[in-house]
Amino acid sequence: MKNKKTYIKDINRTIYDIKDKDNSIYKSQKGLTPEIIKEISSKKNEPKWMLDFRLKSLNIYNSKPMPEWAVDLSDLDMDDITTYIKPNTKQSHSWEDVPEEIKDTFERLGLPEAERKSLAGVGAQYDSEVVYHNIRKELVDQGIIYMDMDKALHEHEEIVKEYFMKLITPDDHKFAALHGAVWSGGSFVYVPKGVDVDIPLQSYFRLNAPGAGQFEHTLIIVEKGAKLHFIEGCSAPQYKVNNLHAGCVELFIKEDATLRYSTIENWSRNMYNLNTKRAIVEKNGTIEWVSGSFGSKVSMLYPMSILAGEGARSEFTGITFASKGQHLDTGTKVVHAAPRTTSTVNSKSISKNGGYAFYRGLLKVTKGAYDCKSTVSCESLMLDNDSKSDTLPIIVLNNDNIDIGHEAKIGRISDEAIFYLMSRGIDEQEAKAMIVRGFVEPITKELPLEYAIELNNLINIELEGTIG
Amino acid sequence: MTSWKRIGLKDFEFPKIVKYNKKYLSFEEGAKKEVSLNMVTDITSLPSPKIEDNFTGVGTEFILNVKKNYNAGIDLHIPKDLKIKEPIRLDFYLDEKNNHLVDFNNIYAKENSEITIVIDYKSIDNVEGFHNGFTNIFAEKGSVVNIIKLQRLNSKTLNFDSNFSRVESEAKVNFVSIELGSKLTGFNYTSILEEEKSYSNLSSIYLGDKEMKLDLEYTMIHKGIRSQSNIETRGALLDNARKVFRGNLDFKRGSRSSKGVELENVLLLSPTSKSDSIPALLCEEDNVEGEHAVSAGQIDKSKLFYIMSRGLSEKEAKKLIVESSFKPIIDKIPFEDLRSEINIDIERRLIHG
């Protein structure tokens, strides 16, 4: 225990920046052609409908313009991104079988720790294929399916076919189309009716090869009355070439079911994180998002909740931390499409050192969705004067029987609060860090301990020597 | 052709503007001598500081339309240190013969002067009308400009109004906008808080009913240090009325120790009304305080019940609540006849509409 503590205390940015030697056996050509798509599909030995779906998506991808309404993507050379890299390893079921180099990287990220602490199962994505996957036996016995997407496509083809990219279709936007064409890996979770998974399932993604894109697909189905907490962590080391992440997360929450989906995204500072996440919630179901965005060069990330069934509920808790060279355009969308649905949004952002944090939100209440309630709160903290912070919520109301409240605030750390903490013997930097940690506390308290610690460490790393 | 997606203006084309021949200015002759007050005849030769080029108002084409086709308006200059207590009143009444109004108003308050202007836009018959206006305000150091705009055009009239103010050090511009009429309204108010302790305030109310469409945008751009802005909007929507509110607080780098507050409160009184709110907060300066809040929904049921328990009907109770929400802003109009006309109008629409 004591050992672990020291280990976490000593954590620094460089541990996220360790590069393994690039020894992949296969790399697709740069740029995208139908031939590449066919090659990917055949290597994976996919059913024909999936190949057709990929090719259709490729067409849509080629026909759609780059989105220009939010962030600058002009530096992103789509032809330059190798879309598929297969690590030189086979799927392993026990930790011992994972190659040393990869294991070492995970070890530095603290993953085996989590495993040792008997967490439900770890699915760690290393580049495009999941290299390590383990699920505790009692979960299997309850009928829970947790495996990587490629495997699920073969073993549970019918379920995958029913749900895959039905919530986020390739027509949605250019990067959803790209995802449809080249997706690879990711997690598949199926929780049968009435099953309460009382320990969180975890998955860790990591990009390793320079210039590699990551297009993992996460598909989670929580059946009637079932309950699940899924945790996804993302991290990538630093490279000179711009990397792209265009994953998709599709969450289906059935009647009376609950899903909590927690993510800490800490991509390297050259990453374009253009991720699409969406949940559809049926009658009296609940989706809870906990979302932390730290790394990446550019992020466009707006997890969306569609409250489709009467009494459905969504809760979004998010923190965005934009530092030097980062433009993080994040937020959330909520669509109240049924009566008596409720939503809560609690978003916080911090910008410093020239970072640009942009909150973009949508709250929509459809015509027949009466008796809905929504509370939105956005708070932005600016740590210096080189940074920028914008808030742009869009509230669209199409009926009157609703109760909507929205609040936003922007500002900096109060000098009086710093003085108060200092008067108790805490130095200025620590006082500021304490206030920042307090600011993000609503997020940290929602996370499992290891993630909360990681989050606090990230904040400490971010604040080190840059304020005061 | 112009189309606005959010409010549903489709394929709009400017009409060919006809002359506006009605008298619209009433101001005591004695006071008139002290200020320079002229009907606008030639925009290009206005002696006042030049019009902000970057200002696009409700749309570049609308500003351009005013500059080319204006048929009414005033050019008003208040000399240094002169404080005019009596308000200037402009009554723009649209009727069958004068159904196009394109007004350009230039208000230039010199150092430490003070002025109040009330502009009333009203249809006096049921003819289809068109209004497109541009009001340009320049408030020099220490001056105070109070401007109250009242819009009561009929439900066949299209209404576009662009307003701009530049506020210098310790000057105050208080803008009141009361939107009660029109078929469709596009309204923009943009204020630049240019210098130290510039102060800019926007209070507005709107009442939408029938098929009325309102697109209201208010922007406060903080440049000066210790500048202060306020946006406060209250509205009520009935029937199929549709409204878009855009409030922008923009803190530019250098506007340290500034403060901006933006509030919108909308009462939704019909299941078929539509309300969009986009309150933006833009910030590139850390040492500022900015906040916005939007609340939307029906009238609080327990409040309604309480009033009804004292013998009022539901409609009367709702009217009372809407009126009490509007009252502080209506009370800012310095003319009794206008206040009472507005109150009667609101009552008619809430009780008999």
Added chain:
Amino acid sequence: MGEHFFNINNLKVNIDDKEILKGVNLEVGKGETHIIMGPNGSGKSTLAYTLMGHPLYKVTNGEINLEGESLKDLSADKRAIKGMFLSFQYPEEVDGVTVEEFLRTAKTKTWGEMQRILPFKKLLKEKMEALEMDESYATRYLNLGFSGGEKKKNEILQMSILEPKIAILDETDSGLDVDAIRIVAQGVKKFKDKERSIVVITHYNKLLEYLAPDYIHILMDGKIIKTGGMELAKEIDENGYEEIRKKYLK
């Protein structure tokens, strides 16, 4: 007045180029209790903030010494480590930071030794009980949503945990009801011993009867114009500050 445990010499302080303190002299011996009284605007809170090192209060002249060491150029945290404590008149609210986490960090810093979680929890619980504070306050965010009385109790709680050498209580009794005053006064009394000194800044004498001070000082127009014993408090109570001004100021 003893062995020069704590002294202030000819202290002059400006806020925004305006002189508020115009030469304050004060000597406090180990274990002594001093009361500084004065009307509103006399510079009492300025003195309190200056002693703690608030950056807006500029010392233009004079010295502040604790145990022979000058505090004048030290930041607030360094002063706290040297043993100085200020009970704020208006304690700040800090969202997301729990009372317990905050105090454990503060104790670690001021005492220079890591505070282990369990023994610290025990200590905190004990001290809270003594102040009749509900245990739940430990996990609440620092002063957030606390009533005026709760905030003041929380200040005294911090004092009793951090155990400074000298505590300055700035209007700690204002805004408190009778019960709260009694509890706070007991807290202060417990804190008081031969080693620790207390300076109470107040414009009433509510706390006085509980504390049995050694000295009473009257601060007016930025200077201490009179020093005496309990009889001074009585005089203020009976005659008011205007009479005192006439009598002692020049």
